[in-house]
Amino acid sequence: MSSLNLCYLLQPLTLICFTMPHASSPMPSGWQQRLQQIVTDRQANGLLRQRTVIEPHNGRELSLAGQRLLQFASNDYLGLAFANEPLAPMGAGAxxxxxxxxxxxxxxxxxxxxxxxxxxxxxxxxxxxxNSAPLALLQAGDRLLADKLIHASVVDAAQASAATLRRFPHNNMKVLGRWLGSAPVDGVTMVATESLFSMDGDQAPLADLVALCRQHGALSWIDDAHGFGILGAQGLGASEIAKPDLLTVTFGKALGASGAALLGSKAVIDAILQSSRHYTYSTAMPADLAQRISLRLQTIQTCDKRQHLKQLIAEFRRQAAVHNLPLLPSSSPIQPLLCQNAEHASALALQLRREGLFVAAIRPPTVPQARVRVVLNACHRLDDISRLVVALATHYHCGEGADE
Structure with missing residues (x-):
């Protein structure tokens, strides 16, 4: 068997070597077939997921395989991911x-x-x-009523819980109200939605949802991942529109960092602290990351980038309408352009890349209908918008005849 010699210099002038085999142990045949089938099936349906190694330069541009591209794919809505805060590295330790x-x-x-x-x-x-933690509050006989387009993290946690999951039609408060009117006899009800939906870019009727929950004694929960930093006059997200019982905010979108927080009454948060295995058995957020997020929170209300971003969104939609591009109704930085099928979306993304534009193709099962998901951020310029729309119009209509 061939081997790879790995050498470690443990101290000056002392070289110690050992060998390590190239190949791992043979995979059981049943597992070989299972793993190959998963990949083969997705590839046959044009849904194979692949990672792309990129080199970011700033909020506007990145390099991919040596090509410099103007990017419209990042959730860094305010361009804060490249802010330079001089902080000493510090982990949490436990x-x-x-x-x-x-x-x-x-x-x-x-x-x-x-x-x-x-x-x-x-x-x-x-x-x-x-988003997994709140489901630890639910028991057998309880129920979670969630928007049909709620994030996968909530769906996964609900399916792992003893509670009953029921998903109401997207943003349909009439159906939600009817379901809330038939509460379980012994259990409790939690209602979950997103403030700003990550794939469609539209907003939930937050005030109506919270009011319905209060009327029927249900706990309201809003995932404000994409709204925090964007929605509201001060950019504080869902909390400027309606005050739910439980709020998720994340720091990997508009704040350009990573991590998240749950906010609520002391009673709710104390109960989650006692119940959530995700909190109990995970190393805490690095301390330097907490400091970085704190610094960015200090500027979020006075940030003038939101106004520029609003101008870019309006201009993009105006130009897209001129070219008859079928955008979903969204006033957010997320501007989905629906495609006929997965092949159409993938081909369009590839054509845009050839023109120096990086836009993500989003396909089932992530979304019911394939699309390219244009994401605008405050680092973009007006001429970037014109360049993008011209390319979209040219290649979108050329690909409309893609086979179903």
Whole structure:
């Protein structure tokens, strides 16, 4: 068997080598067939997922395979991912319930509560983890009523819980009200929606949803991942529109960082602290990341980039209408352009890349109908918009005849 010699210089003039085999142990035949079938099926349906290694330069541009591209794919809506805060690297070292809860974490939680008007908060290392935690509150006989387009993190957590999951038609408060009117005899009800839907770019009727929940004694929960930093006069997201019982905010979109927080009453957050395995058994958010997020929160209300972003959105939609591009109704930075099928979306994204534009093709099962998801950010310029729309109009209509 061939081998690879790996050498480590352990101390000056002392070289120690050992060998490591190239190949791993043979895979059982049943597993070989299973793994190959998963990939083959997705490839046959034009749905194969592949990672793309990029080199970001700034909020506007990135390089891919040596080609410099103007990008319209990042969720860094305000262009803050490239802010330069001089902070000393500092991890958390442990779970927040062991020794990983630093002063930086406490200060960030307090800052979020003061800014958004809640009693208590919990920090998580990802939005997926934060959205999994509330389902630990539900038991057999309880139910979660969720918008049909709710994020996969909520769906996965609900399916793993003992509660009953029921998904109401997208943004349909009439159906939700009827379902809330038939509450379970012994259990409780939680209602979940997004403030700004990540794939369609539209907004939920937040005030109506929260009012319905209060009327029927249900706990209202809003995932504000894409709205925080964007929605509201001050950019504070859903909390400027309606105050739910539970709010998820994430830091990987408009704040250009990573991680998330749950906010609510002290009673709700204390119960999640006692119940959530995602919080108990995960290393806490790095302390330097908490400091970075805290610094960016201090500027979010006075940020003038939101106004520029609104101008870009209006201009993009105006120009797209001139070229009869079928955009979904969205006033957000997320501007989906529906395609006939997955092949049409993939071909359009490839043609745009050849013209120096990076736009993501989003296909089933992530969305029911394939699309290219144009995402605008505050680093873009007006001439970037014109360049994008011309390219979209040229290649979109050329690909309309793609086979179903």
């Amino acid at each position: 779970s927040a319930l062991v020794s990983g809860y630093h002063q930086a974490h406490q200060q960030l939680e307090q800052q979020l509560c003061q800014l958004l008007g809640f009693e208590a908060a919990l920090l998580f290392s990802s939005g997926f983890a934060a």
